[in-house]
Amino acid sequence: MTKTYTPAEPIWCAGCGDFGVQGAIEGAIAQLAIPKHDIIIMAGIGCSGTLQNNVGTYGYHALHGRVLPTSTGVAYANPELTVIAVGGDGDAFAIGAGHFIHTVKRNPNFVYIVMNNSVYGLTKGQDSPTMDAGAAHGIDATRLALSIPGASFIARGFSRWSRQLQELTVAAMEHVRAGRGFAFLEVLSPCVTYHDTYVTWEGMLENLDDDPTYDPTDLAAAFARGVALEAQGRMPAGVIFRSDGGAGRKIPPAMALQDIDPARHIDRYNDIMSSYAV
Ligand SMILES: Cc1ncc(C[n+]2csc(CCOP(=O)(O)OP(=O)(O)O)c2C)c(N)n1
Numbered sequence: 001m002t003k004t005y006t007p008a009e010p011i012w013c014a015g016c017g018d019f020g021v022q023g024a025i026e027g028a029i030a031q032l033a034i035p036k037h038d039i040i041i042m043a044g045i046g047c048s049g050t051l052q053n054n055v056g057t058y059g060y061h062a063l064h065g066r067v068l069p070t071s072t073g074v075a076y077a078n079p080e081l082t083v084i085a086v087g088g089d090g091d092a093f094a095i096g097a098g099h100f101i102h103t104v105k106r107n108p109n110f111v112y113i114v115m116n117n118s119v120y121g122l123t124k125g126q127d128s129p130t131m132d133a134g135a136a137h138g139i140d141a142t143r144l145a146l147s148i149p150g151a152s153f154i155a156r157g158f159s160r161w162s163r164q165l166q167e168l169t170v171a172a173m174e175h176v177r178a179g180r181g182f183a184f185l186e187v188l189s190p191c192v193t194y195h196d197t198y199v200t201w202e203g204m205l206e207n208l209d210d211d212p213t214y215d216p217t218d219l220a221a222a223f224a225r226g227v228a229l230e231a232q233g234r235m236p237a238g239v240i241f242r243s244d245g246g247a248g249r250k251i252p253p254a255m256a257l258q259d260i261d262p263a264r265h266i267d268r269y270n271d272i273m274s275s276y277a278v
């Protein structure tokens with residue numbers, strides 16, 4: 001029997017930046033004509049994480065800060081699925097920061113969209129590690145990703161710039177679907193209730209996609225531009241870095257398919273356990 005799931009209505013405050021992110025994901029899915037049953041949206045915990053209820057793809061709500069290891073498992077286990085992980089900056093860069101570093105390094109084939117509002121929206125507005133993005137004391141997640149060996153796609157969008165945001169979402173999904181690895185898209189997505197930064201952030205952004213002299217395949221130039229902009233209290237937007245030559249990591253089939261029947265391994269297990277006997 002086929003069961004049809006009806007997507008939920010968003011429960012965000014009017015004006016929340018996350019609406020723009022959902023619009024871009026829906027637009028990108030339509031533009032790439034990917035059947036929704038070939039997509040899973042994996043979500044962290046937070047206002048942003050409720051996005052997976054709204055789109056009509058497969059969905060999964062992970063533990064807070066654990067969306068990346070969970071998504072890595074999904075992407076390894078079913079390489080045919082287009083996996084899009086979403087969540088907030090608290091989920092990504094506070095409780096989940098360790099996973100972020102290792103996921104960029106591992107370069108698995110999935111998209112990660114972080115809705116950065118610099119606060120914990122769901123728990124009523126505490127500062128996150130990206131508070132004061134663009135200033136020297138707020139973590140710049142795109143530069144953090146640039147500094148990790150293995151990074152293959154790093155971009156920043158702004159939820160109010162909907163056309164570019166859809167282009168960036170399409171580019172991230174194409175990167176993943178071509179098997180090039182992890183695509184990290186940070187979206188500046190203001191929280192109008194606890195930290196309304198629409199005007200400030202729009203004034204700080206320099207759109208690299210409009211600069212014909214900018215080469216997003218040049219890692220050193222990407223880093224230098226970010227540092228130079230930060231010194232002026234500004235931030236880059238657009239495709240910041242892209243490595244087209246590499247391949248994303250897949251789990252070796254032998255590991256995914258190995259026989260874990262306990263009867264086959266019981267002697268070895270007993271040997272190991274008896275080695276601890278006192
Ligand atoms: C293990 C654990 N610790 C803490 C929490 C409480 N908690 C729920 S959401 C959240 C932070 C949400 O902020 P963010 O990830 O930036 O998402 P936003 O709500 O801003 O979209 C916290 C700390 C939790 N649910 N689980």
Ligand code: SF4
Binds near residue numbers: 011190
């Ligand atoms: S509290 Fe902030 S992040 Fe949460 S839905 Fe409202 S505007 Fe969006």
